[in-house]
Amino acid sequence: MDTKEGGRLIFRSEVFAPARGPRRTPTGKVVAEPAREVPVHAEVDVLVVGGGPAGVAAAVAAGRLGARTMLLERHNHLGGLSTGGLVIWIDRMTDWDGRRVIRGFAEEFLDRLPKGALAGPPREAWGARDAATAAWWAARTAAFHGIVTHSPTCDPEWMKATALEMVLEAGAEILFHAWGAEPVMDGRAVRGAIFESKQGRRAVLAKVVVDASGDGDLFHRAGAASDSDTDERDIHHCINTSWLFAHVDMPRYLAWRAERLEEFSAFLARGKQEIGLFDKAFVSWRDDVALFMGPRLAGYDATQVDDLTEVEIRSHRLMLDHLRIYRRDAPGFEGATLMLSAPQIGVRHARRLRGVLSVTREMWDGRVHADEIGVSPSLAPKFANVSVPYGALVPERLDGLLAPGRHLSCDATSHSFLREIPQCWLTGQAAGVAAALAAGEGIEPRAVDPGAIRAALRRQGAYLQEAAHVPV
Template structure:
């Protein structure tokens, strides 16, 4: 076991558990698959592959911008890790001064979710450094570095339903229970994708494809460049299956954790000794439901079916061991029961696109708006200003017909620690969807989309953007000429 310590480079402090030994896979030869004709299921302007946070935002944005959109999703719901993965703690949407910078599609979701489906600090407390408020919210996943942030927890079923209804309202063609197989590529340009379902293999043709798979499956199979370097000591490459315990009293648990720190440390030490893989609970949107977002497991590949299986096995065993230990020793967990293990595995990292540009650690201290800014993210620490997300981070170096969004956009491994989070996936998804629709409308490849027009469309859709120095100079020049 290793412990990732919270600091300027990361927000979390967490135990990380190394993988079990993996036997080699036997080499059993190959089988021949004969060629066949594949029926075309649909033609559209924009095909979004993956209905997680970024894919949902991309489909909503593309449809709002006037495109005919198909959204292909392998599960029976939208929201990805924010719903099916039980990552119901939505990371910081405000900056360190309390300003809401994760806006647009994300803000629409929270405006439309029922009040009882969201738990978090009131807007007047965002950015507060009051010690009592910061102490209170630090145990409720909404205060870091002594600052209260908008980091709410949500009801995953409500978010599934709302996400689906927004798609239907905007005329998006939803296709559930369908797993994208291979991109269609013609002359270096992605023109759609094949997918598998209970009907067998079919194809969708599209003018622009948005890869929102999270693992970069489409752009990698289409031949785009990518990287997969990680920091071994960091939580951000680990995997696990989250779960919920019902029948708990989180107020009683939090009183124990905050009021008896020595007893809490003894409890955690006992859990590590008895359970091996061990993790503390987080609050949820209700006081009678506890969220476990670990134990986080290191050394496994999200692209290896044996590794994915092994993580599921370990996680489900850990869930049972946690229940037994918590019932015996944790205040507030005397009547706990297994409520739900996440139907989607918690993958944090697989591939990252090699794009025209990238979100880079070297730019963190700058705080300036890039000329092609399509979103703004809070930094990991008050030490740094807000960070600009460039459109170039969504565009492959050479591959045409495709944009990327979500946790596999172009960024370095340090920046990936926050660019993989759900709010940032909403941002990059909305940008990719709007850009894809504009590429179709303008009759150009995504890399040639007029960036000022894209920025205006994003502003129209409620996104938060800042004027770059280049844009300011242009406006100043126009005023001087006038």
């Protein structure tokens, strides 16, 4: 990690930019598609497009406020990258003093997971700084800078099941196998979305749309401005497909890593020499299952279908290469077997909204926004907690739409943590609350009183700071 003052790259990790050929040459040809009428599938108050962490939180929050809510999801499950992408390591929800600052939906969701579906430090260990405890949890992705954090690893199937029940209990309707493709426009306002399905193109009309696609598909096609600047040396630019190995002995592997560091380093060097792209194994929610969240592939564009296809091919081949080498050379992996390759590709960054307000590096100074909708832990103990403003979800000019999740309005450095699962839960819950309030009052999302949003979020258990001394 590099937290040098003024630097833009905060996290540094090995990334891989393999040799690749040119992108597909455009044919220059087009096919004329005749105009057609699209059947209206449903009319609702709030339409949430995308059932990932932000979309699930938004649908639950809006439904609990009584809004007629529909959630569109292109896959057969909820949870997005936290489940289908195998991002089962849930990053920090505590600050560097051990206080749980990402609460509300996130807290309830994790508390509802059954025993055995979640592994991580007990509550009394959050914030611990003694070397032995921190070192033990650091090997299990739950301690950083010598401080134990609330960063559990979860069973993806139980996360899918829990998300499903929470959405249905909130009274929201779910539509699986429906890919939100185009916004329905009324002037400069979004009034629904067209989705692709086995029934063809159909539309859902809505008073407010929550774009929780992760890549900003709806707001981009509606004409909202966005940014896509990243640094290819930064892991947050990279794309890959994760996977799980079963029948492993992770405690034995971790002991080998810690006690025979030279052997472990030589193992990594041999793997890299043999296949070029080689990564470490991470813990999961079980000691007999290993998680691989890389190798992270740089130089690809998450909005280009040919790039996404190439990443999938490379990642799946790398999975087989890793299985062969780990079984041969890594203690604890002698009997390893393939368990699962992620059904969703691991995209970290595509577009970032240009919003009414953007979270920037300069805002990591402890300021509290008047329209704060949540608080994110900072990247390192030297930085204060980061206040997340409602304006970061509201497009500069586009009406009828909110954009929570990893495509919210922020700079590239702040995106490195605002894209994480807990922050997506945080901003998704806020978007659902705001969308329900806007629909109920018959006003645009930008006109909703931030005080009303904050009051509703508090009633739903969210953590908000009291002092709001920096006006928007």
